[in-house]
Amino acid sequence: MALVDGGADRIESDLAHGEASRGSVGPGRVEGLVPLAGLLLVAAGSAVMLLLHVIPPTSAVDPVRRTLSEYALGDAKWAFDGSLLLISVGSALGFRALARRAPRPPMTAVVLGAVWTVSLVVLVAFTKTDWAVGPSTGGTIHRYASVAAFLSLPVALLFAARPVFPDRPGWQWAVRGCAVVSLLWFGSIVVGVANMAAGGPPWWRFVPLGLVERMVAFSAVVGLLVLVLGMVRTRRPIG
Numbered sequence: 001m002a003l004v005d006g007g008a009d010r011i012e013s014d015l016a017h018g019e020a021s022r023g024s025v026g027p028g029r030v031e032g033l034v035p036l037a038g039l040l041l042v043a044a045g046s047a048v049m050l051l052l053h054v055i056p057p058t059s060a061v062d063p064v065r066r067t068l069s070e071y072a073l074g075d076a077k078w079a080f081d082g083s084l085l086l087i088s089v090g091s092a093l094g095f096r097a098l099a100r101r102a103p104r105p106p107m108t109a110v111v112l113g114a115v116w117t118v119s120l121v122v123l124v125a126f127t128k129t130d131w132a133v134g135p136s137t138g139g140t141i142h143r144y145a146s147v148a149a150f151l152s153l154p155v156a157l158l159f160a161a162r163p164v165f166p167d168r169p170g171w172q173w174a175v176r177g178c179a180v181v182s183l184l185w186f187g188s189i190v191v192g193v194a195n196m197a198a199g200g201p202p203w204w205r206f207v208p209l210g211l212v213e214r215m216v217a218f219s220a221v222v223g224l225l226v227l228v229l230g231m232v233r234t235r236r237p238i239g
Contacts, residue, residue, distance in 0.1 A: 035097035035231040041090025042228065046221055048083035052076060066210045068217065069128035069142065081124045087221065088120035091153075094228040098160055101231060106163045112156035119149035150186055150213070153220040154179035160227060171230040178223025185215040 049068070052058040058076045071080040095113030098106075122145040129139025157179035165171040189212060192203030200206060 034093050035101075035228050038090045038093030038097060039225065039228045039232060041086050041093065042221065042225055043090075045083040045086030045088075045090060046225075048079055048086065052079060052083070062210060063214060064208045064211045067128065067146075067213050068210075069123070069146070070210075072127050073130055077127070084120045084124050088117050090228075091120070091224060092117045094224060094231075095156075097228070097231055098164060101164070104163055106159045109156045109160035109163075112152040112159070115152040116149055116156060119145045119152065123149065146213075150182075150216045150220070153224060154182040154186075154216075157220070157223045157227060164227065165230055165234070168230070168234065171226070171234070174226045175223050175230070178219050178226060182216050182219035182223065185212055185219065188212055 052071050053061075053063060057074065058071050058079075061070050069080075071077070091113065095110055095117070098113070099110045123142055126138040126141040126145065128142050129136055157175050161172045161175040161179075165175075188207050189203060189209075192200075192206035195201075195206055196203045
């Protein structure tokens with residue numbers, strides 16, 4: 001009887017343990033959802049930003065000459081700010097996953113990813129200068145935060161591509177390609193500044209600033225989406 005009772009107790013214990021295991025979500029499962037959540041948030045924020053281009057009244061903003069921050073000067077400021085915050089939170093989750101999943105986390109990429117994430121929050125906190133009113137301290141902070149954001153993300157992607165996808169060259173080059181395109185577009189602003197220093201027109205008139213800014217941001221964010229999507233698809237182990 002003791003042997004039978006002991007066997008029954010063991011079976012009941014195993015069943016209870018199995019039910020508890022099925023009802024719980026382990027830390028590995030949670031970590032696996034982090035990049036997916038980041039991907040969805042960045043995609044959602046990007047979708048809101050794209051909608052601002054086609055839905056009145058913001059559709060009247062000239063996308064070639066007017067910067068993205070122009071959307072924050074009107075009634076749609078809440079949508080513009082919301083899109084940046086969604087992208088910021090999603091980016092933070094994406095770079096967190098990068099730091100946890102890469103066998104040797106690329107700290108340069110992680111730091112630059114943090115700069116990108118914080119810069120987006122600063123852009124929300126300090127609105128673009130309304131030149132119909134005049135320059136402002138907040139507008140100046142906004143301008144410098146824009147530069148930090150536009151440079152930090154593509155450079156972070158360049159440093160992240162190989163450590164995250166060491167044995168997947170296709171994913172590597174997709175991320176790097178987006179980063180290089182973004183930096184090349186930003187380079188046109190540098191050319192404009194150099195041309196202005198040589199006696200040419202102001203750099204913001206030398207280049208179609210709205211178009212350049214959109215291409216810089218679009219290319220970099222697409223690269224970020226590819227990076228995070230790659231982490232979701234390849235399911236690299238944490239370690």
